[in-house]
Amino acid sequence: MNLHPKFPYQLYLVISEKDCLGKDFLKVAEDAILGGVDIIQLREKNTGTKEFLTKALQLKEVTEKYNIPLIINDHPEVTEKTDAFGIHVGNSDTPPMTLRGQSFFKEKMIGYSIEYLEQLENKQTSISDYLGVSPIFSTKTKEDTVTEWGLDGLSLIRTLTDKPLIAIGNINLNNAQMIIKAGANSLAVVSAICAAEHPEQAAYELKNEILK
Template structure:
């Protein structure tokens, strides 16, 4: 069962020149309890090398590593799981090719996806994006708080909210029905990732 609260989506680009593993470990110390490595522009060997380095750093913290949209890398580094969108390898195919997958996440970009077998096969559903963000340029639906409330009423699946979420709006997103917040810039680009993560985690706990 997916029961995480603060989800870091990290890439080297998002870290603004800082070491990715250092940013990730600082964020974990601040309260991040699951990390997704998202490297859309790396070839498989480079992606795998980065995944292995990050996974090793997370072992002492017992924080699971999820790989974005690369089944080969996820399997090769023995990641806990994988996250896919509606233009990636579908969750049903992931289940068939990787039966031991521990966490399978699926991005929901429009309402009718919710009623598909692929959504049913996922461990959590990510509403993407909740608010428009420069890190996602192919937005189908900007869910906003009303969208979270609507989807919450339609499913018992854990909901992960992503898209321009930060300390100032985190509590409202949780109160609208999200179970977990996925953060990119508000932690990765923060001057102090540990402090930024702790501030968001505090808002989550207050809203529960």
């Protein structure tokens, strides 16, 4: 695995209640941690602030129990109120530079989704801590994407930046090794764990694939 000194988290779970298909998302998160997940992002796209905050606080109890960093997707207020490890934003969200200008976010982890090569040259990218390459392969869990990067796109991005690259998009046991070899420092998964019948086993198998 291409371990990055600034982002040593190899298996990155992106979780929402919806993606857990009726299972208790807190139980899924805990099982995933026990299976080998290193960092968790809570992504609740169609949830009001109050409900999102409630879920984030509940999840924070689980992640703190195991000393696992919690990232909040695109919600500065929830990130601050939960004192989460960091926040992940895309092109239509609060820009990284705006976040970094706020005292709370000066020392927090900020992730930024790369949808166009041109973003690698902008200031938003330069002040972000890690880059989400999204999606590597198209997926039903995220349908508002612009570029399907594929392995060649990921490899190209790898040559253009030394920032940690988190690959996301239809990642599973069959393609994990290829994505790592193409330059990813971390694999972000949704369905491969959230929708699995046994999330702990699914996480364990993915982590072992990463460590090969």
